[in-house]
Amino acid sequence: MIAGGGQAGFQTAASLRQGGFAGRVVLVGDEPVLPYQRPPLSKVYLSRPGTDGIRLRGAEFFEESEIELLRGECVAGIDRADRSVTTESGTTVGYDHLVLALGSRNRALPVPGADLDGVAGLRTVADADALRAALPSARDVVVIGGGFIGLEFAVAAVDAGAKVTVVEALPRLMSRVVSEPTSEFFAGFHRARGVDLLFGTSVSRIVGEGGAATGVELADGTRIDADLVVAGIGVRPNTELAERAGLSVDDGIVVDETLRTSDPAISAVGDCARFPSPHAGCPVRLESVQNAVDQARHVASRLLTGEDVPYEAVPWFWTDQGAAKLQIAGLVGGHDRRVVRGDRDEGRFTIFCYRGDRLLGAESVGRAVDHMAVRRILTAGAALTPEQASDVDFDLKAYSKSLTSRPR
Known part of the structure; x- marks a missing residue:
């Protein structure tokens, strides 16, 4: 069952x-x-x-x-x-x-006006159908939350021709799951597409007229026009x-x-x-x-x-935000050292995250080969030193393929 x-x-x-x-x-x-x-x-x-x-x-x-x-x-x-x-x-x-x-x-949006027409979340196919129907006529879109879902929807809204503002209570995008350099890259990416990003502030209420949303009011009293408000504040x-x-x-x-x-x-x-x-x-x-x-x-x-084997699979995640694809291998929270391969300006880079000399994981943008290599390394329980990660002549792919999975 x-x-x-x-x-x-x-x-x-x-x-x-x-x-x-x-x-x-x-x-x-x-x-x-x-x-x-x-x-x-x-x-x-x-x-x-x-x-x-x-x-x-x-x-x-x-x-x-x-x-x-x-x-x-x-x-x-x-x-x-x-x-x-x-x-x-x-x-x-x-x-x-x-x-x-x-x-x-989805976490409920805990502000007055959250029940107005034009205020939505995105979790189910029914939610997506409703948003797809609303997008063609949306002029001003406010996305509450700068995580994966909010930013992916922001891309769709921009592509539909809307003016988009993302309101994030924390100081940077995707701050709970990625490092500062990756956050900065995606902030630049979205700004280049015309998205306004507001950090360190929150929505105090949704304002409306005739039962429909017309804007959001921020904690400092600032009002932003919005005929569509999408909340992506976690689950x-x-x-x-x-x-x-x-x-x-x-x-x-x-x-x-x-x-x-x-x-x-x-x-x-x-x-x-x-x-x-x-x-x-x-x-x-x-x-x-x-x-x-x-x-x-x-x-x-x-x-x-009937075998009681511990669950030890390597976690990995991804988000597609328009032309920018982020792939994460491992859990990088709590890292105290970073090594970068590639070029952030070109949108093709990997950030290797370490605690001391132990590789916790890596964030890859436009470098799927690096992502797969790190997954194999973490699965094998093998070492990858910061010096190896920073050495452009070190063949990461070949090294990862030479490894075998650690014994269970």
């Missing part, structure tokens, strides 16, 4: 079948559409709509794989003693093992179901190194799971396709083989 029809839930079901599991597989998803990819929603989907290109699989896959897909349905409760779940419609489904792939939801993990069931929760559903919850008959994967990461050195919750897919495969493998 799998609760959650997003990337993690779908991959769990698919991996079980691909691995030869012959028992019953039930996948419950709260959206009425077939499981789909979320990353394109803030990118190409805004200009090229249609769910065919983003669906993870067609309806025939679920039929042929004998995966019972319950669409537009939520799990309302878990009876751990009886090992069963009850959906909102009243259906009861038993389980030998339950996988919680509950995902996350919250969906943990309420786990809390009601008495499972351990702490900014996510707490799991051990094998992704089991405090109930060994229940696992959690994806955005909703907080797990001990050897790459972070502490429990973390990661919001990425890679993490969702790899954790789903890991749990499926454990259920198929």
Whole structure:
């Protein structure tokens, strides 16, 4: 039984079948559409709509794989003693093992006027459809939040001909996930495309007329015209179901190194799971396709083989912001040393991030080869010294390909 029809839930079901599991597989998803990819929603989907290109699989896959897909349905409760779940419609489904792939939801914009027409978030295909319909007539767009989603949407809004302002409460773009030089590059990139960037300030209210947004007011009283306001201020993990069931929760559903919850008959994967990461050195919750897919495969493998292997996959992330593609390997938070390869002025560079002499990860813009090399190095648990990283004659690709993965 799998609760959650997003990337993690779908991959769990698919991996079980691909691995030869012959028992019953039930996948419950709260959206009425077939499981789909979320990353394109803030990118190409805004200009090229249609769910065919983003669906993870067609309806025939679920039929042929004998995966019972319950669409537009939520799990309302878990009876751990009886090992069963009850959906909102009243259906009861038993389980030998339950996988919680509950995902996350957008943080609500906590200001007056957030309920006006023209104020939106971007999380689901329905959100993307509404924004795509609004973009052609939008003249002034304000994006609240300078993270991946907000900046990807800013690109789409500029391409649609709108004047775009990004309001970021912190001092720089994407500050929670990238280093200062990478933030500075993307700030320059967006400014060159006509985007106004406001840092160190916040929105105090959305102003409107006739029930529709007409602008935003900042904390210092400044007013910015806006007929479309998009909030990208982060997400919250969906943990309420786990809390009601008495499972351990702490900014996510707490799991051990094998992704089991405090109930060994229940696992959690994806955005909703907080797990001990050897790459972070502490429990973390990661919001990425890679993490969702790899954790789903890991749990499926454990259920198929019965082997308790720690989850140690190297985290990686990406964002496409127009012509600028950023790829991140590893977790670079807390680094105290940086080495740069390439040319930031040309938009082709990699920033290697170290704590002391230990490579934590790398941020690559326009250098996919470097990104793949760093992923292989981190997966192998191998060393890459700052001196090697800074030496343009050191063949990073060849070195990474010579490595083998570290023993599990």
